Amino acid sequence: MTFDPAALDDVLSSLSVRTGPARRSVLGAGGLHPLVPGHVTLIYVVEGEISADPRDTLACDLDVEAGTASRVDGSRTLLAGDAIVSAGHQPSVLHSESGARIVTVQMDLDWPRAALPLPSLVLVGGFAALEPAAAALAAELGTCPVDEEGVRLGDSIICRTMVTAVLLAVIRAWAHSTCAPHGWPRRAQDPFLERVAAAVIDEPGHEWTVDTLASLGAMSRSVFAERFRSEFGQSPASFVTGVRMARAKTMLGAGHSVSETSRELGYTSDEGFSRAFRRHTGTAPSQWRARHRDEVAS
Structure with a gap:
């Protein structure tokens, strides 16, 4: 497949990764390791x-x-130096016949343009040969101390940066494969649509309507709606909501209250914001904020 390398750079740089702790696990012969839905792992x-x-x-x-790259048909075994990314679409289980040592990291991804079109699982056999630097980082994940006495200043930031680097290397491998959607990733071919998208990302709390967005894109309402959906794969309203929800996660994760986040993102009531957040994430914003706080503290 062909894709725009500059667009891939845009995608990778725009990803916001919020990671949980990296964990090292030892599976005995016949051991199982569940992958829970709702998080990228x-x-x-x-x-x-x-x-x-x-x-x-x-x-x-x-x-x-x-x-080679292909859709998986049946069970697939991975060896030392291989990597997996689970998109968290549904529950899944890994198993080991003879035993294994693995590193796992759960994370949430924020990408305001559109949902990253990863399949449920990306299995990369030979990841260490393809991305030796990223594999070296991956092998060290989970060694960061988790007790207060062993933690050094900056440990959490360094570990998060290491996880992000490994994840981006896997996404890059997938982007080069024939499994990725044809033409992905690419930049919007229309500079007017790029201007509209950038404006929404810069000011997600603005009262954006289809009319105001169409005016910004110098198009009629009907032409704008059709071209926007064709380019971004979703309606303008869905795009605005996606940007707002990505910003909401960032704000809630940084410690802002539900009311502060709601006002910043242009919602007229906390209830309206909470309904939108639940529809988008399946979780109330207060619960999402509490879970994030617990994960950071763990």
């Missing part, structure tokens, strides 16, 4: 072997050594 095989059985889920299998 990064898995790196440090030693041994694990198998994934996507069943009816959409999964992409990249084999670096063979230079």
Whole structure:
């Protein structure tokens, strides 16, 4: 497939990654490791072997050594130096026949343009050969101290940066594969639409309507709506909501109250904001904020 390298840079740089703690797990022979839905999960095989059985889920299998990429049909075994990203669309279970040491990190991704079109699972066989620097980082994840006495200033930031680097390397491998949607990623071909998108991202709390957005894009309402949906894969209203929800997660994660976040994002009431947030995330903003606080403290 062909894609715009500059657009890939845009996608990778625009991703906001909020990570939970990196955990090192040892699976005995016949051991199982569940992948819970609702979070993106990064898995790196440090030693041994694990198998994934996507069943009816959409999964992409990249084999670096063979230079192939295909949809997964049946169980797939990964060895030391291989990586997996689960998009968290539904529950899944990894298992090991002979035992394994793995690193896992749960995370939330914020990308205001549109949902990152990752399949349910991305399996990268030979990740260490393809991305040796990222693999070296992955192998060290989970070694950050978790007790207060062992924590040094900046540990959480450094660990988050390491996780982000590994995740972006996996996404880059997937973007180069034939599993990624044709033409992904690409920039908007229309500079007027780019101007509209940038304005929404810069001021998500503005009272954006289709009419005001169409005017900003120098188009009629009907032409603008059609071209926007064709370019971004969603309606202008859905795009605005997605940007607001991404900003809401950032604000709530930074400690802002639900009321502060609601006002900043242009909602006339906390109730209206809470309904929109629940529809978008499946969780009330107060619960999401509390969960984030607990994950940071753990």
